[in-house]
Amino acid sequence: MNARPSSPSGIALQARGIHKSFVSGRVRSSVLRDLSIDIETGELTLISGPSGCGKSTLLAILSGLQPPDEGSVHALGEDLCTYDTRKLERFRLHHTGFVFQGFNLFPALSAVEQVELPLHYLGLAPSEAKRRAAQSLEEVGLGPRMRLRPSELSGGEKQRVAIARALAKEPELLFADEPTSALDAANGQIVIDILHRIARNHGTTVLCVSHDPRLVSHADRVLTMEDGRILSDRRQQSPLRPTTGTDTPGTEETAP
Amino acid sequence: MVALARKTLIYEWRRFLPAILAVGFAGLLQLLQAALVLGIFGSSSVYITGSSADLWVGYPGTQSVNLGRAIDNGVEMRLRMDPAVTKVEPFQWVDSDWRGPQDTGGVSVFVSGIDTRPDGMMFSKALSPELRARLVEPDAVIVDRADLDNLGVGIGGVAAINGHRVRVVGVSSGLRALGGVNIVASLDTARRIDTAPADSNRTTYFVARVADPSQAHDIARRLRGAASFGRYDVWTAKSFAHRSQMYWMLDTGAGAGVLFLAGIVFLVGAVITSQTLVAAVVGSVREYATLNALGVGVGALRRVVMEQAFWVGAIGLVGSMALGAVFLLVASHYSVPVALSPVATLACLALVMALAIVSGLAAMRSLRRADPATLLR
Numbered sequence: 001m002n003a004r005p006s007s008p009s010g011i012a013l014q015a016r017g018i019h020k021s022f023v024s025g026r027v028r029s030s031v032l033r034d035l036s037i038d039i040e041t042g043e044l045t046l047i048s049g050p051s052g053c054g055k056s057t058l059l060a061i062l063s064g065l066q067p068p069d070e071g072s073v074h075a076l077g078e079d080l081c082t083y084d085t086r087k088l089e090r091f092r093l094h095h096t097g098f099v100f101q102g103f104n105l106f107p108a109l110s111a112v113e114q115v116e117l118p119l120h121y122l123g124l125a126p127s128e129a130k131r132r133a134a135q136s137l138e139e140v141g142l143g144p145r146m147r148l149r150p151s152e153l154s155g156g157e158k159q160r161v162a163i164a165r166a167l168a169k170e171p172e173l174l175f176a177d178e179p180t181s182a183l184d185a186a187n188g189q190i191v192i193d194i195l196h197r198i199a200r201n202h203g204t205t206v207l208c209v210s211h212d213p214r215l216v217s218h219a220d221r222v223l224t225m226e227d228g229r230i231l232s233d234r235r236q237q238s239p240l241r242p243t244t245g246t247d248t249p250g251t252e253e254t255a256p
Numbered sequence: 257m258v259a260l261a262r263k264t265l266i267y268e269w270r271r272f273l274p275a276i277l278a279v280g281f282a283g284l285l286q287l288l289q290a291a292l293v294l295g296i297f298g299s300s301s302v303y304i305t306g307s308s309a310d311l312w313v314g315y316p317g318t319q320s321v322n323l324g325r326a327i328d329n330g331v332e333m334r335l336r337m338d339p340a341v342t343k344v345e346p347f348q349w350v351d352s353d354w355r356g357p358q359d360t361g362g363v364s365v366f367v368s369g370i371d372t373r374p375d376g377m378m379f380s381k382a383l384s385p386e387l388r389a390r391l392v393e394p395d396a397v398i399v400d401r402a403d404l405d406n407l408g409v410g411i412g413g414v415a416a417i418n419g420h421r422v423r424v425v426g427v428s429s430g431l432r433a434l435g436g437v438n439i440v441a442s443l444d445t446a447r448r449i450d451t452a453p454a455d456s457n458r459t460t461y462f463v464a465r466v467a468d469p470s471q472a473h474d475i476a477r478r479l480r481g482a483a484s485f486g487r488y489d490v491w492t493a494k495s496f497a498h499r500s501q502m503y504w505m506l507d508t509g510a511g512a513g514v515l516f517l518a519g520i521v522f523l524v525g526a527v528i529t530s531q532t533l534v535a536a537v538v539g540s541v542r543e544y545a546t547l548n549a550l551g552v553g554v555g556a557l558r559r560v561v562m563e564q565a566f567w568v569g570a571i572g573l574v575g576s577m578a579l580g581a582v583f584l585l586v587a588s589h590y591s592v593p594v595a596l597s598p599v600a601t602l603a604c605l606a607l608v609m610a611l612a613i614v615s616g617l618a619a620m621r622s623l624r625r626a627d628p629a630t631l632l633r
Contacts, residue, residue, distance in 0.1 A: 056632040056633060057632070059632055060629045060632045063549075065549060065628050065629045065632065085554075086553065089548070089551050089552075089553045089554075090551065091551070092549065092550065092551035093550065093551020093552065093553075094551065096549075096551070097550065098546065098549040098550060098628070098631075100546060100549075100631045100632070101631075102542060102631070104542045104543050104545070104546040104631065105543065106260065106263075106264065106540065106543045107264075107267060107268065108260070108263040108264040108266070108267030108268060109258065109260065109263060113258045113263070116258050117258045117260060117547070117552075118547060118550045118551070118552055120257050120258065121551065121552045121553075121556060126257065162546075165550070166550065169550065169551075177631070177632050209632075
């Protein structure tokens with residue numbers, strides 16, 4: 001694998017002055033307006049807000065799935081705006097994982113095959129891909145069920161397979177879009193715990209978009225968005241790691 | 257490697273079934289069409305393909321066996337003089353009119369007068385030595401089993417050809433003719449039936465065997481030159497058979513018909529197959545988009561779609577070949593003229609595989625919908 005580019009400042013994702021608007025028919029609607037943000041390495045950052053506030057678009061831009069109309073995006077120190085489609089695909093392959101609201105699993109493949117599939121494209125040997133896939137599934141608690149197909153798994157289990165699929169690539173960046181909204185309380189809690197653990201144990205930068213209030217207490221930092229702007233940026237007393245000297249206890253609210 | 261294309265094909269076989277059936281039936285139609293056309297038009301050259309001669313000598317410019325015109329008997333001497341020629345045999349072709357014992361009206365028949373000796377070249381592959389021997393009897397004829405009804409006779413039956421009385425002494429199979437009925441007789445019988453006065457001392461064709469069949473082409477060219485025995489031309493058996501078949505194919509317009517039908521079958525097959533494959537891609541578009549989000553390139557996803565198209569084509573092909581074999585067996589059992597050369601079979605199979613690949617390419621386009629950004633809305 002490539003040498004992992006890392007940001008010297010501990011900032012995994014950096015957006016500066018990004019604008020994004022969509023045209024539907026004759027109406028041009030602005031989704032993001034002059035938005036700047038830094039996401040720090042190894043944290044679980046939650047972006048919440050009402051639907052239509054632009055949080056999913058922000059996720060798409062920060063993850064390199066969509067280019068901004070204006071502004072710049074740096075991920076792991078690389079300027080994504082200068083990349084072409086192929087280079088972006090390579091960047092995503094080596095550095096990012098995704099968990100979507102829908103589980104998007106291939107009906108024909110067993111859990112372990114779903115996880116294995118992207119690993120082959122990373123150039124891993126079949127045996128290594130199998131080992132990593134099994135390990136990932138163990139980590140999300142699906143070791144005994146790794147031979148089952150999606151039709152034999154519950155919704156929560158499917159989302160855990162999707163997380164294992166993203167995790168097995170050992171990405172520095174993990175993006176999750178409403179990962180719990182299709183799940184019941186118990187399964188939602190399991191998924192939240194797993195995301196929480198990923199950030200803590202793997203040092204992965206987790207950026208999660210959700211309006212699920214249960215996630216708030218697990219996030220290091222909660223960004224609230226409305227109308228394409230960040231309304232509040234709340235850093236919590238870190239639930240993930242012991243408080244360091246620089247962090248003030250309790251919550252710290254900063255103006256946007 | 258996780259065999260995504262194959263596993264999906266097996267697991268969601270119902271989804272792919274229409275495409276497999278479309279490919280299979282397209283293949284079957286192409287195969288049967290080719291077999292029928294080759295069989296029907298192949299019977300125009302049954303005189304050549306059913307015989308073991310290497311060279312055919314006839315009137316210059318003859319476009320098809322049934323259009324032969326008599327040449328001078330002296331040509332036989334010219335052929336025998338060539339050291340490379342090991343055997344020469346006359347073949348008399350008589351276009352004539354059949355009156356059967358039953359009320360069948362006039363039937364146009366082609367009488368083939370052949371050398372009846374057991375080692376004769378004419379129809380050596382179509383008639384057993386025992387059948388040939390029966391032709392020695394004066395006015396004995398053999399007809400194809402499939403033509404018995406048309407002629408209104410049975411074995412042992414008596415009829416008249418050009419007013420000349422003949423007796424059916426046996427039946428052959430695989431000697432059906434185009435545009436008429438084949439009757440096999442001895443050379444003597446055929447000459448007696450031939451009423452055209454201009455044909456006395458003349459023969460329609462001479463067939464010859466050469467010592468080295470691979471040299472047939474050069475020998476034919478060498479023999480072509482002489483003019484001392486009147487006008488004649490020499491062809492290899494292969495080129496004359498081809499010439500006869502092409503004449504019928506083009507003369508009847510069947511060639512164009514075959515191509516037209518092949519085009520229609522291809523088009524219909526491709527539409528059904530591509531639509532099915534498109535539906536399969538669209539059905540998995542979110543999963544493909546997720547793979548793309550995880551960094552699996554569009555090229556790799558296209559390969560998955562093409563692999564599915566390939567398997568659909570391959571399964572369809574196997575099916576069409578199995579069904580085709582059954583149909584051809586049944587057809588030949590009922591004396592339907594069918595014939596399939598390896599080249600024609602390969603061409604059909606290639607066409608069907610091309611159909612699957614074209615459909616795959618069409619389906620690949622719908623991968624453009626697999627944009628991971630759409631998963632975030």
